[in-house]
Amino acid sequence: MNKVTAVANTNIALVKYWGKRDIPLNLPAVGSISLTLEGLLTETHVEFKTELSHDVFVMNGETVHGKPLIRLISFLDKVRAIANQKNYAHISTHNNFPTASGLASSASGFAALALAATRAAGLELSGRDLSILARQGSGSACRSIFGGFVEWHRGERADGLDSYAEPIGGDDWDVRLVVGVTSEGKKAVLSTDGMEHTRTTSPYYQTWVAESPRDLKEAKQAISARNIEKLGVVTERSCLRMHASALGADPGVAYFRGATIEGYHRIVALRKEGVPAWFTCDAGPHIKALTAAENAEKVAAALAEVPGVLRTQICAPGRAARVITGREERA
Ligand code: PMV
Numbered sequence: 001m002n003k004v005t006a007v008a009n010t011n012i013a014l015v016k017y018w019g020k021r022d023i024p025l026n027l028p029a030v031g032s033i034s035l036t037l038e039g040l041l042t043e044t045h046v047e048f049k050t051e052l053s054h055d056v057f058v059m060n061g062e063t064v065h066g067k068p069l070i071r072l073i074s075f076l077d078k079v080r081a082i083a084n085q086k087n088y089a090h091i092s093t094h095n096n097f098p099t100a101s102g103l104a105s106s107a108s109g110f111a112a113l114a115l116a117a118t119r120a121a122g123l124e125l126s127g128r129d130l131s132i133l134a135r136q137g138s139g140s141a142c143r144s145i146f147g148g149f150v151e152w153h154r155g156e157r158a159d160g161l162d163s164y165a166e167p168i169g170g171d172d173w174d175v176r177l178v179v180g181v182t183s184e185g186k187k188a189v190l191s192t193d194g195m196e197h198t199r200t201t202s203p204y205y206q207t208w209v210a211e212s213p214r215d216l217k218e219a220k221q222a223i224s225a226r227n228i229e230k231l232g233v234v235t236e237r238s239c240l241r242m243h244a245s246a247l248g249a250d251p252g253v254a255y256f257r258g259a260t261i262e263g264y265h266r267i268v269a270l271r272k273e274g275v276p277a278w279f280t281c282d283a284g285p286h287i288k289a290l291t292a293a294e295n296a297e298k299v300a301a302a303l304a305e306v307p308g309v310l311r312t313q314i315c316a317p318g319r320a321a322r323v324i325t326g327r328e329e330r331a
Contacts, residue, residue, distance in 0.1 A: 002087075003047040004119040005325075008111035009318035010040040010097070011143045011150065012177055012280065012288055014235040015215045016242040018208065019199045021154075026139040027163050029199070030212035031154040033219045034143040035290075037177055038318035042108035044093040046116040052088035059093050075110065075137045076117060082133075083121035091117075097181075106191075110137030111144035111321045119323055130321075131164040138192075147171070147320040149223050151216070170223040171317070175231075176296035178277070179313045180287035180303035182259040191283035194246055194253045201250040208245040212238070228292055232278030235290050239280040255283050259308025263287030266306050270299060 011034040019029035055073050057064040064072065076089060093112065095105050114134035118125050125133065127145055135142035135152075142165040143150040149170040155163030189197075199205050215238045222231035246253040260281055267279040267289050277291040277299045287309065291299045293316070300312040 002049075002120050002122070003045070004116045004323055005043065005045045006112045006116035006119070006321060006323050007041050007043045008108045008115065008141075008144045008321035009036050009038055009147070010042075010105065010108040011036040011140065011318070012282065013140065013143075013238075014231065014280065014290065015212070015219045015238045016282075017139055017152065018195050018242045018245065019205060020139070020195065022158070022160065023196065025160040025163075026135050026137075027160050028139055028152065028154050029209050031216050032140075032143070032152045033168070033216060033223075034140070034150050034152070035175070035177055036144060036147045036150060036318035036320070037315035039315055040097045040108065040179075040313070040318075042093060042095050042105065042112045043324070044091065044109070044112035044116045046089055046091050046113070046120040048085055048087040048089045048120055050087055052090065055088045056090045057093070058091070060095060071137075072113075075113065078133065078136060079114075079117045079121050079123075083118065083123045085121040089117065089120070106138035107140040107144045110134050110141030113137065114141065114145070115321045115323065127320075128164045128166065131166070132160065135160070135163065135165075145321050148317045149173075151220070167320075168220060168223060170226070173223070173226050173317070174293040175228060175317065176291055176293050176299075177315045178289045178291060178296055178299045178303060179315060180259075180263050180289075180306060180309040181311050181313070182257060182263075182285045182287065182308050184310065189253050189255070189283070194249075194255070194283055197253060198246045198249045202245050202248040204245040204248040208241055211241060228290070229276065232276065232290050235280050236278040243281065255281065255285060257285035257308065259306055260285045260287055262306045263289075263303055263309065266302055267299075270302055275299060275302070 015033040017032035131142040131145045146167045152165040277289040
């Protein structure tokens, strides 16, 4: 089989990853915990062909050039090296949500590419090995290999073999992540640049790193106890501290837009009105809220009224990355 199509859902970190301990290998300074989201997905088709003289990438119908292409080729080179594959590949990939805008397109993108490319190259990697490979494309991609609640281990080793993601249970727990999309454009500072700038210039960075183990521990306890209040408190805290470290960089990195802050205040007010929901936000302006399934419609309606919110989407816990045969629903 040298032609494979795979899909992967994006994931949103509840306990954030921000800062690397190794840049080429994408090894994180802190562990993280995410929820894979059903329906925000990337579909990627990979075909290795003898007649190609270079790799061809088509993303959302447009041929990829420049830096993004170099990043994709260097990822494919890793696959070729493990599989002893000599051919170049034709890759077409499609996101069903805005690319590079803080909705974690690189997470679903590199997870789908890792799965499709390894299978097309004749490899059948374990979930852990796929996660280690996907991590090298984009850190958060290692979590999108799996469904539901996922932990990405920081690891200690210099070669990164102990820095992989794995599912941590909670699959029967009916939570929702409500997304308030505030822009369809690309973000100004890519996460990889923003986190490195934070690491090297923010006086708050070391504190962010030092506080993270407590967030990981409490989030895991909350997931195993199915305690959404406790998980929500950690989720919001981890997000605000990550952004605080970035805002404290020199010069500061601000991913929030006006609508993001208004969304945050609306979520805090919802709690006071008896609709428990907790704010999170990544390296982009979108508002995200963790809530119980029964409150998701109310939270979405409240976010839809925030000025600057273009649309909302309610996401249930998502499935793991998988190969599709053509009969399955497409992105
Ligand atoms: O994996 P990257 O380079 O896209 O970085 C992801 C960074 C955050 O989304 C802000 C946090 C996270 O843990 O996903």
